[in-house]
Amino acid sequence: MLFARKSLTILSLLLALAMASVPSPAFALTVDGVTPPTIVNDVNNTITITGSGFVDGAVALLNGSALSTSFLNSGTLTATVPAGFMPGTYNLVVRNSDTDFGSCACTLTINPPTPTSTPSPTPTATQTPTPLPFSRPQMRVTFSGANTKDITTDKRFKFTVNFENAGNMMAFNTQATFTSADVIPLDTGGVAVLGNISAGGGVSVDQRFVSQGSLSGKSFVTIDVTLTYYDDKGSSYSDKFTFTVPISGGGGGSGVYYTATPTGVRSGQLIITSYGTSVNPLQPGSQFNLVMTVQNVGNDKAQRVTMIVGGGGSGGSDGTPQPGGVSGGSGEFTNFAPVGTSNIQSLGDMGAGGVIQASQELIVNVSTNPGAYPMKITFSYLNAKGETVNDEQVITLLVYSLPNLDISFYRPLDMFFAGQPGALPIQVVNLGKRTAVLGNITITADTGTVENGTSLVGSLDAGGYFTLDAMLLPDAPGPVKLTLVIEYTDDFNQERTIEKTLDVTVEEGFMEPTPDPNMPMDPGMMPSEETFLQKAWRFILGLFGLDSASPASSPEMPGPSIEGEPIPAPGGGGGGGKGG
Numbered sequence: 001m002l003f004a005r006k007s008l009t010i011l012s013l014l015l016a017l018a019m020a021s022v023p024s025p026a027f028a029l030t031v032d033g034v035t036p037p038t039i040v041n042d043v044n045n046t047i048t049i050t051g052s053g054f055v056d057g058a059v060a061l062l063n064g065s066a067l068s069t070s071f072l073n074s075g076t077l078t079a080t081v082p083a084g085f086m087p088g089t090y091n092l093v094v095r096n097s098d099t100d101f102g103s104c105a106c107t108l109t110i111n112p113p114t115p116t117s118t119p120s121p122t123p124t125a126t127q128t129p130t131p132l133p134f135s136r137p138q139m140r141v142t143f144s145g146a147n148t149k150d151i152t153t154d155k156r157f158k159f160t161v162n163f164e165n166a167g168n169m170m171a172f173n174t175q176a177t178f179t180s181a182d183v184i185p186l187d188t189g190g191v192a193v194l195g196n197i198s199a200g201g202g203v204s205v206d207q208r209f210v211s212q213g214s215l216s217g218k219s220f221v222t223i224d225v226t227l228t229y230y231d232d233k234g235s236s237y238s239d240k241f242t243f244t245v246p247i248s249g250g251g252g253g254s255g256v257y258y259t260a261t262p263t264g265v266r267s268g269q270l271i272i273t274s275y276g277t278s279v280n281p282l283q284p285g286s287q288f289n290l291v292m293t294v295q296n297v298g299n300d301k302a303q304r305v306t307m308i309v310g311g312g313g314s315g316g317s318d319g320t321p322q323p324g325g326v327s328g329g330s331g332e333f334t335n336f337a338p339v340g341t342s343n344i345q346s347l348g349d350m351g352a353g354g355v356i357q358a359s360q361e362l363i364v365n366v367s368t369n370p371g372a373y374p375m376k377i378t379f380s381y382l383n384a385k386g387e388t389v390n391d392e393q394v395i396t397l398l399v400y401s402l403p404n405l406d407i408s409f410y411r412p413l414d415m416f417f418a419g420q421p422g423a424l425p426i427q428v429v430n431l432g433k434r435t436a437v438l439g440n441i442t443i444t445a446d447t448g449t450v451e452n453g454t455s456l457v458g459s460l461d462a463g464g465y466f467t468l469d470a471m472l473l474p475d476a477p478g479p480v481k482l483t484l485v486i487e488y489t490d491d492f493n494q495e496r497t498i499e500k501t502l503d504v505t506v507e508e509g510f511m512e513p514t515p516d517p518n519m520p521m522d523p524g525m526m527p528s529e530e531t532f533l534q535k536a537w538r539f540i541l542g543l544f545g546l547d548s549a550s551p552a553s554s555p556e557m558p559g560p561s562i563e564g565e566p567i568p569a570p571g572g573g574g575g576g577g578k579g580g
Helices: 002-021 532-543
Strands: 030-035 038-040 045-052 059-062 068-073 076-081 088-097 100-111 139-146 156-165 171-179 183-185 191-197 202-211 220-230 236-246 270-277 287-296 302-309 336-338 344-350 355-364 371-382 388-399 405-409 422-430 436-445 449-451 454-460 465-473 478-489 495-507
Touching (some): 030 088, 038 045, 045 088, 045 100, 059 076, 139 236, 156 171, 156 191, 156 220, 156 236, 191 202, 270 388, 287 302, 287 344, 302 355, 344 355, 405 478, 405 495, 422 436, 422 454, 422 478, 436 449, 436 465, 454 465
Parallel strands (some): 030 100, 038 100
Antiparallel strands (some): 045 076, 059 088, 068 076, 088 100, 156 202, 171 191, 171 220, 183 202, 220 236, 270 287, 302 371, 371 388, 405 422, 422 465, 436 454, 436 478, 449 465, 478 495
């Protein structure tokens, strides 16, 4: 019986091992084909992958790069190959998980689009594209030059640049911008739209120029080209190229040559390069001197220059002189008005590039509210042809309304003694014509300690006041300087402070004498204890209506003798014995 049970147990173990060795059924991952087998990388392409064993979440890979993959069923996937993917022939791989891969015996061919301009070289069968960690368009210049070598002053010429996309992705919305300090772009304003440039493709652009001003003494001109474009994800790129174009010059010579106005017409142009005021900040009622630096940035002389503060001009609408001369009475003078002289001044002649300083005395109207006020300045002059030119521009002046405060003591100070606290009766009075909103007031001393020296002032009406009772504990006698600082925010939200110093004088402090323990004390000053006989004697005095105060209140009162001396009879008589 025991042998049968052991045999049954051994048989069960052998059966379990045999079942464990049998492999469980599994679905093998296979990739059979891809449709279409050939695509062009100028747009996003959707491919269909067939096979078996696909799971939801499977990803298609091209050269190790994951594609956007959609799961249809276990035998069909769709994937998107982005535009600009590196051209070449690839084996397609499908990944269910990190350990479950399947590759296709088929291939997917990606071709570049047909170039619209300069064709890119066709890769040979031995040229295998090297995969990059990322893709982007990259523009470069393959050719640049002018259509003539005889570039002189005021001559038109054509400048040609060839660009090539050396990246591995299409460049979208490509735009070229031409700028130069020596020549002026014509026709297009210096902007050329090149459109989309495929990877390996190229495009040529022509831009016409005219030389600006005098080119005398120069051997070449500089032209900057800024190229902007995008990739298929919308990321922007910008490349700047600088070109030098040889010229034949304009008659030799050397020196400084001033550039002309953007119109290409020889004329003066007056601008204000900087300005300032003699009073800062400006407040209602402030009288100040406005100083301006004026420069002629044109390419010709400005004759008989007249500066008109507040705006105005001279000549008719067509530039011809009119009777009445220069008009400056129509300017704006509500907030600022001229003082001492009128708002019209003559600056004389200014050559090209000339600089001059002009000034005007002005006053701020007392009714002007705080704010930023624009002021028009007009420069009227004659050009080389005798025509009237008016250059108008605007400057801005800031007007503040800062608090006008009186900070002092509201009563006479008590005497201060070293080592003893004393009161500081501080008072802040608003002397301005507007309400002042103030922050914290802080009191500090150069020596000693100030207690209760910080408080919020708040809003003070015109004529209103604020008081603060602080305490000063001086360390030593002598003068003490108090510093009072009030914080506030001005009309342009800038933090400012008002600082005031007050002086107080500290006297020498009083000190009580300290008794010397080694000094002998006068016996007469030492209190003595009253004896029994002295107390009895005071009782007897009280019976007769005499002074019976204690020796403490009557120190000079004689007492009975302790040594047995006779006690004197009280004054006013006494009893006698009967005669015998």
